[in-house]
Amino acid sequence: MHIGIDLGTTNTVVSYAKRKARGGVEPQVMRITQLDEYNSSIQEEILPSVLFLDFDGNIVIGKKAKHMKQYHPDRTISNSKRYMGTSMVFRIEDRAFTPVDVAANILKVCKRTIELNLGGKPVQQVTITVPASFNTDQIRDTRNAxxxxxxxxxxxxxxxxxxxxxxxxxxxxxxxxxxDRLVDIxxxxxxxxxxxxxxxxxxxVMDVVQSGNCLKVEEKAVGRYSELGGIDFDLAATRYLLQKFFVDNKIKEGDVEPVEQSQMVNKLMAFCEKAKEFFSNQMMLNPEIESTNPSFKMNIPEFWRGKSQLFSITLKEYNTATRDLYHSSGIKAKTIEDYERCKNIVDPIYETLERYEIDKNSIDYIFATGGMSLYYKVVQRLKELFPKSQVIKASNPLEAVSRGAAIFSFYEVEIKRQNEKASISKPTIKEPSSAEMEIVTKTVLAEAIMIDVEEGLPREIISKNQPVPYKGVIRDSFRVTSPSGIKIDIYAGEDPYDCKMRIQKSFTGNFRSPVTPGTPLDIEYEIDENKYLKLRVVVKDNMNPPIDLDVDSDVKTVGLEKVKE
Ligand SMILES: Nc1ncnc2c1ncn2[C@@H]1O[C@H](COP(=O)(O)OP(=O)(O)OP(=O)(O)O)[C@@H](O)[C@H]1O
Ligand SMILES: [Mg+2]
Known part of the structure; x- marks a missing residue:
């Protein structure tokens, strides 16, 4: 069985791919068993990526957990994908969860569903997807999960x-x-x-071509990691409604306890998400409806000090509250803080094209996917930004990623097996049969990787845009500064002078025998096709064995522990 898992920030989706009788491959989404808000066991295509720790200490993932977020935000963890690759720790009572723990729990639910569906058949490959902009640490955390x-x-x-x-x-x-095809590649x-x-x-930005049975997908540019998504649209509308509620009810914000505020925000976030989906569906049924300015209404139980509140928002109000997210901030981001403030869909696009010097007019197709592409304004805006390109919407933006990952698994395993067989029997034949497709992907690193040994100046070891897999060595450039061990910091950014460079991880490794400070070090590095980075430190003293720095090593990973507010 060939599996694809889209481990999303809000939703996780699992698909499997199978060979169709008349050739080709068919991906199918698996329904994931989970609890709903009424504690009934249900099976749905989407597993909300939310963890809830119930009052008996059980971990609950999925629809029920998403529902409980409104009532017990202090017992739920959501959006933890945003913290992959960091040392964030979420605390619920006396339990601690890292983003890896949360992802592992979500993946465990997926694994259970896969095993149920397989009925004993072996899993041939699991392809897990990550944002293209994920750096090596975020990828390592995903693999770890x-x-x-x-x-x-x-x-x-x-x-x-x-x-x-x-x-x-x-x-x-x-x-x-x-x-009937929308594209000609x-x-x-x-x-x-x-x-x-x-x-x-x-x-x-990718260059694609399909010649015969071979689909080639070559990444040309990858945007920086951008924390912008549906949550930000929900939050903008929530802020508007909460302010309105405070004004209408003459409530001073200072009189509201932080716990109360957090509950109100979570309830309004759920309301705004429903409103967004309602408007989306209305627009899909009838685009003319915008002029009638429909409104979405819902009663929120126990909203303020035990009292329910009827909320309503019109399409116009919603679009005004979220307006900034569709327009460039005009800020030329210099610091990480500036960058965080530039939340909109335009800046990440222009920044990517600029950084890679790609002419906007060279783009033939814009392919819009992800749940938020269902909101009509997003595609409308893309059409305005790229009047010369053809804008195509994914037919099912919530499932496309996991389906594609399953198809990838299928071709990777089946074609590889076929090629292996062919090379054993007839070494010259490597072409897949006419019904098969070969997918060749070329992935590049979105950011350069820098390392720093004992607080020197970070040195670039792998540059931005480097196709992977890749390996290399830096000889005699770093020196031991402490006789007992070594500390290495890994950074990601544009280049060693990037002011937005971020520290990714700190590794400490202890020497088996003391080393004279000043002894040179070689750093060997290897990044595989999954963008999984391994480092090896070789101390040139003929006494110490090499120190491997990767997930499987015993070397302790240290870092400042951040605690979720
Ligand atoms: N019909 C709809 N109209 C508008 N927005 C929608 C609709 N359905 C889902 N969404 C929004 O899409 C978002 C989820 O999209 P998706 O499932 O693609 O994200 P994800 O894969 O979990 O996240 P990411 O890719 O950022 O890690 C949510 O914000 C949700 O509110
Ligand atoms: Mg996604």
Whole structure:
């Protein structure tokens, strides 16, 4: 069985791919068993990526957990994907959860569903997707979560979400007769994939071509990691409604306890998400409806000091409250704080094109995916920004990534097996059969990787845009400063002078035998096709064995522990 998992910020989706009787591959979304708000066991295509710790200490993932967030925000963890690759720790009572723990618990639920569906059949490959902009630490955390959930380390592949969504789209297109196809990639085409999900805005420019049975997807530019998604739209509308509520009810914000405020915000966030989906559906049914300015109403029980409150928001109010998210901030971001303030869908696109010097007019197709692309204004705005390109919407933006990942798993395993067989029997034949497709992806690093040994100046070891896999060595450039051990900091950013460079991880390793300070070090590094980084420190003293710095090593990972507010 070939599995794809979209481990999303808000939603997790699992698909499997199987060979169709008349050739080709069919991906199918698996319904995931979970509890709903009434404690009934249900099976749904979407598993909300939310963890709730119930009062008996049980971990609950999914729909029930998402519901409980409104009532017990202090016992739920959501959006933890935003903290992958950091030392964040979420605390609930006396329990501590890292973002890896949360992801591992979500993946465990997926694994259970997969095993139920498989009925004893072996999992051939699990492809887990990550934002294209994820750096090596975020990817390592994702892989770590999969290992913790019990997936076989040799059967995990990690691919970028936009690539997966695009593979699903091409697979769908290949089912159609030529006249009905939306794209023609028989000659090389440039595609900008815009994936606006719950928590990340992922931008990838890729050159694609399908010649014969071979689909080539080559990343040309990857946007910086951008924390922008549906949550930000919900939050903007929530702020508007909460302010209005305070004014209408003559409540001073200072009189509201932080716990009360947090509950109100969470309830309004759920309300605003429903309103957004309502408006989206209305617009899909009838685009003319915008002029009638429909409104969404819902009673929120126990909203303020035990009292219920009827809330309503019109489409116009919603669009005004979220207006800034569709327009460039005009800020030329210099610091991380500036960057955080630039929350809108325009800046990440322009920044990516600028950084990679890509001409906007060279883009043939804009492919919009992710749940937020269902909101009509997003696609409308993309059309305004790229009047010369064809804007295409994914047919099912909530499922495309996991479906594409399953298709990728299928072709990776089946084609590889076929090629292996062919090379054993007839070494010259490597072409897949006519019904099969070969997917060749070329992935590049979104950011450069810098390392720093004992607080010197960070040195670039792998540059931005480096295709992976890749390996290399830095000889004699660093020196031991302490006789007992070594501390290495890893940074990600544009280059060593990037003011937005962020520290990713700090590793400390102890020497087995003391080393004279000043002894040179070699640093060997290797980054695999999944963008999984391994470092090896070789002390040139002929006494100490090399120190391996990667997930499987015993070397303790240290870092400042942040505690969720
Ligand atoms: N019909 C709809 N109209 C508008 N927005 C929608 C609709 N359905 C879902 N969404 C929004 O899409 C977002 C979730 O999208 P998606 O499932 O693609 O995100 P994700 O994969 O969990 O997150 P990410 O890719 O950022 O990690 C949520 O903010 C949700 O409110
Ligand atoms: Mg997503």
């Amino acid at each position: 999969a290992l913790k959930a019990g997936f076989d380390p040799d059967r995990i592949r990690i691919i970028p979400e936009p690539t997966a969504a695009f593979i699903d789209f091409i697979n769908e297109q290949s089912e159609l007769v030529e006249e 028989s000659t090389p085409k440039r595609v900008l994939v815009f994936d606006l999900g719950g928590g990340t805005c992922d931008i990838v």
